[in-house]
Amino acid sequence: xxxxxxxxRSVTDxxxxxxxxxxxxxxxxxxxxxxxxxxxxxxxxxxxxxxEWGGSGVFCCSxxxxxxxxxxxxxxxxxxxxxxxDEEVLDVVAEVTNMVVGNIKNGVxxxxxxxxxxxxxxxxxxxxxxxxxxxxxxxxxxxSTEGEQFEVRIGLAPIxxxxxxxxxxxxxxxxxx
Numbered sequence: 001x002x003x004x005x006x007x008x009r010s011v012t013d014x015x016x017x018x019x020x021x022x023x024x025x026x027x028x029x030x031x032x033x034x035x036x037x038x039x040x041x042x043x044x045x046x047x048x049x050x051x052e053w054g055g056s057g058v059f060c061c062s063x064x065x066x067x068x069x070x071x072x073x074x075x076x077x078x079x080x081x082x083x084x085x086d087e088e089v090l091d092v093v094a095e096v097t098n099m100v101v102g103n104i105k106n107g108v109x110x111x112x113x114x115x116x117x118x119x120x121x122x123x124x125x126x127x128x129x130x131x132x133x134x135x136x137x138x139x140x141x142x143x144s145t146e147g148e149q150f151e152v153r154i155g156l157a158p159i160x161x162x163x164x165x166x167x168x169x170x171x172x173x174x175x176x177x
Contacts, residue, residue, distance in 0.1 A: 002053075002111060002137040002156060008032075010107030011141050011152050018099045023072040025145045033140035033151060043085070045097035048118035049105060055138070055156035057101030057117070059093065063124075065148035066093050085124050094120035104154055112156065 012029050019025045043066050045059045061069070067083035070076070070092040083089075097120045105115045138155030 002108070004137075004139060006108060006111055007137070007139045007154055007156075008141065010104045011139055011154055014100050014103030014107060015141075015143060015152050017103060018096065019145060022096075022099060023069060025072060027143045027145045029141060030144050030149070031142040033142055033153075043090075043093050043122060043124045045093050045120050045122045047097055047101040047120050049101070049115055049156060050118070051113060051115035052159055053108075053112040053115060053156045054159050055154070057097065057104060058153040059097040059100060059150070060153070061093065061150040062148060065145075065150055066090075068146065068148065069093065069096055090122045090124065094122050097122075100152060101154070104152075108156070 016027050019027045042060060042062050047057045049055050049057060063083040063085050066085060066089050068078065070089040071078045073092045073095070074088065098117070101117055101120075105117055109115055137157055138153065140151060140153040142149060142151050144150075
């Protein structure tokens, strides 16, 4: 199992670095969170992590923060009123996720060995929940920036442990020893 302090440090360092360097925004770590996150109209961006360890990295934010990130990254003027989630905003959230999870990956590779990340997937909608597999070592951290809250989650486990878990899950029609 991975040391929680390594994960927390990697997540906080990566998040602060990306927001500071790429978006000219300061972030503040606010809390450690639980396993599930209900959404009332947010964005969730996921990046798979593979290697001898595997798992996922997740970035969660409100439409208002997603819109703000887009204006900061693209250098455009903010639109007054209700935030519009368009292709540009979704692309920026995907890119922020890619950078944050990529930096987290770099921070934990001394412990896990070489890792690779997938292309981000962004989900936008209302009234959904998500959770990671319970076999993953992970952290879920809350941050704030410019009056908006967001989350960064990371879950990792050695691939051999994940394969062992999958082999214990019954599948209808298959015999298991």
